[in-house]
Amino acid sequence: MIACSSPSSIPTQFDAIERMPVRTVLVHGQRIAYLDVGAGPPVILIHGFGGSMWQWEYQQHQLSQHFRVLTLDLPGAGLSDKPDIDYRPDQMLDFFVGFMDATKIPQATLVGNSMGAGLAIGMALTYPTRVAKLVLVDGLPQHVMEKLTSPSVRRALESSAPSWLVSFGNTLFGGLMIESVLQEIVHDPTLLTPAVLERSNRNRQFPGLIKPIMAVRENLPLWESGFATRLGTITHPTLVLWGEEDRVFPIAVGEELHQTIKGSRFIRIPKAGHIPQWERPDLVNQTLITFIRP
Numbered sequence: 001m002i003a004c005s006s007p008s009s010i011p012t013q014f015d016a017i018e019r020m021p022v023r024t025v026l027v028h029g030q031r032i033a034y035l036d037v038g039a040g041p042p043v044i045l046i047h048g049f050g051g052s053m054w055q056w057e058y059q060q061h062q063l064s065q066h067f068r069v070l071t072l073d074l075p076g077a078g079l080s081d082k083p084d085i086d087y088r089p090d091q092m093l094d095f096f097v098g099f100m101d102a103t104k105i106p107q108a109t110l111v112g113n114s115m116g117a118g119l120a121i122g123m124a125l126t127y128p129t130r131v132a133k134l135v136l137v138d139g140l141p142q143h144v145m146e147k148l149t150s151p152s153v154r155r156a157l158e159s160s161a162p163s164w165l166v167s168f169g170n171t172l173f174g175g176l177m178i179e180s181v182l183q184e185i186v187h188d189p190t191l192l193t194p195a196v197l198e199r200s201n202r203n204r205q206f207p208g209l210i211k212p213i214m215a216v217r218e219n220l221p222l223w224e225s226g227f228a229t230r231l232g233t234i235t236h237p238t239l240v241l242w243g244e245e246d247r248v249f250p251i252a253v254g255e256e257l258h259q260t261i262k263g264s265r266f267i268r269i270p271k272a273g274h275i276p277q278w279e280r281p282d283l284v285n286q287t288l289i290t291f292i293r294p
Contacts, residue, residue, distance in 0.1 A: 010022060010024055010031065010033050010079050011079070014035055014053070014054075014057075016054055016057035016060075018057075018060065018061065020035050020037060020060060021035075022034075022035065022079065023035070023036055025099065025102040025103060026102070027075075027095055027098040027099050027102055028094070028095060028098055029083075030075055030080070030081040030083050030095075031080060031081045032072055032073070032074075032075065032080045032081070032095070032099055032102075033053070033072065033073045033078060033079035033080045034053070034070055034071060034072035034073065034099070034103075035053060035060065035069070035070065035071040035072075036068070036069075036070050036103070037060055037064040037068075037069050038063065038064025038065065038066070038067055038068050038069050039067075039068050040066055040067045040068055041067050041068070041108075041109065041132070041292070041293075041294065042067065042068045042069075042070065042105045042107075042108040042109070043063060043067040043068065043069050043070070043108060043109045043110075043111060043288075043292060044070045044071075044072070044100075044105070044108045044109070044110050044111070045059060045069065045070070045071040045072075045111050045113075046072070046074070046110060046111065046112040046113065046116030046117070046119055046120055047073070047074065047077065047078075047113060047114075047116050048112075048113045048114025048115045048116045048117075048139065048275075049114055049115040049153075049213070049216060049217075050077075050181075050204075050213050051077065051078075051113070051114070051116070052073050052077050052078030052079070052203055053071045053072065053073050053078055053079075054078075054199065054203065055113060055275055055277070055278055056071045056113075056277060056278075057278070058277065058278060058281030058285070059071075059277060059281065059284075059285060059288075062281075062282075062285040062286075062289070063285060063288065063289065066289055066292075066293060067109075067292065070103060070105070070108075072099060074092065074095070074096075074116075074119070075087075075092070075095050075212070076208075076209070076211075076212025076213070076215070076216070077209070077212065077213075078203065078206065079206070082206075082207075082208035082209065082211070082212050084211075085215075086215055086219070087212055087215035087216045087219060088219050088222055089118075089119075089122055089219060089222050089223055089226055089227065090226075092119055092122070093119070093122050093123060093126055093127070096119060096123060097123075097127060097130065100130060106130070107129065107130055107131065107132050108130070108131070108132060109131075109132045109133040109134070109135065109292050110123055110124070110131055110133075110134055110135070111135040111137065111288065112135070112136060112137065112139055113137040113138060113139055113275060113277065114137070114138055114139040114140065114248070114274060114275075115139060115140055115216070116137075116139060117136040117137060117138070117139025117140050118139060118140030118223055118227065120134055120135075120136065121134070121136070121140065121227055121231065121234070122223075122226075122227050124234050124236050125227055125230050125233070125234065128235075128236070131236055132236070132237075133236060133237045133238070133239070133291070133292060134234065134236045134237070134238040134239070135238070135239045135241065135288065135291065135292070136238065136239070136240050136241070136257065137241045137242075137275075137276065137277060137284075138241070138242050138243055138246050138248065138249060138254065138274050138275070138276065139249075140223065140228075141228070141249060141253050141256065141257050142224070142228040142229070142231065142260070143224070143228070144220055144223070144224065144228075145220070147249055147250075147253045148248065148249065149247060149248065149249070149250055150184045150185070150247055150248040150274075151184070152180050152181045152184050153181065153184070153185075153248055178197065178200045178201045178204055179192070179197055182196075182197070182200060184247050184248065184273075184274075185247070185248055185273050185274035185275055186273050186274075186275065186278075186279060187243065187245040187247075187271060187272055187273035187279060188271065188273075188279055191278075191279060231257070231260045231261055232260050232261065232262065234261050234262075234264075235262075235263075237263075237291075238261050238263070238264035238265070239264065239265045239267065239287075239288075239291045240254055240257055240258040240261070240264050240265065240266045240267070241254075241267050241269060241276060241277075241284065241287065242254030242255075242266070242267075242268055242269065242276070243268075243269050243272035243273045243274060243275075243276040243279070243280075244268050244269060244270050244271070244272065245271065245272060245273050246272075246273050246274045246276075247273060247274065248273075248274040249274070251268060254266065254268075265291070267287055269283060269284060269287075
């Protein structure tokens with residue numbers, strides 16, 4: 001777990017709707033980039049497959065009025081280092097626990113979107129005392145491939161092309177690929193401004209990004225066998241949030257996840273797709289504050 005690609009420079013400021021300093025911490029020899037704002041009970045925001053901390057840009061100001069909010073780029077994503085590892089679920093959990101230790105957080109509420117929800121679930125099942133509450137935002141059900149309805153995401157998960165070819169295609173056609181994916185995960189097309197598309201494409205060009213994405217994809221069977229079958233054993237206070245117009249995992253998938261996790265709450269977010277925290281931030285933020293606040 002110590003081998004990594006050549007280190008790249010990390011900007012000092014977060015590229016989002018407001019400027020915030022980007023911090024770094026060393027976890028198992030790798031630099032993890034993160035934001036750390038506010039004070040109070042700790043809340044950690046976890047991005048999804050192929051994503052980064054920008055997906056939580058609208059949560060920083062409002063949530064930090066009530067909580068200490070940490071938002072990280074997971075290993076292999078965004079501004080963080082991209083080590084040459086397998087990106088198995090156990091390795092990602094080990095990094096996540098290391099991140100909590102390095103930032104001196106014994107326990108936190110975990111808020112995960114999409115595959116980030118899968119990591120949050122893994123934490124609740126493997127390290128239950130490190131998790132106070134659990135929020136699952138349009139993420140990760142049992143039998144992922146059976147329930148996936150997004151053509152673009154399905155192609156990304158099923159592709160058998162080697163990583164060098166995917167990287168080459170990303171260089172040549174990354175802008176078109178990004179726009180196609182965003183059109184499926186974002187319900188309101190007016191939000192996909194040229195600035196948003198340009199930023200998304202720029203973020204996708206980080207060196208060493210493709211191989212970790214493909215490695216995470218290849219480890220989906222380990223998620224299914226190691227965690228998905230145990231969803232019904234989660235006992236933490238859990239909120240399941242779902243965009244009503246999600247075209248990656250339809251609303252019925254969220255309802256099923258809610259039924260599987262006993263005692264969980266289920267809230268539908270109208271006029272939102274797969275990243276409702278970005279499309280309907282005011283509604284999502286108030287829902288999060290109400291649920292997380294003691």
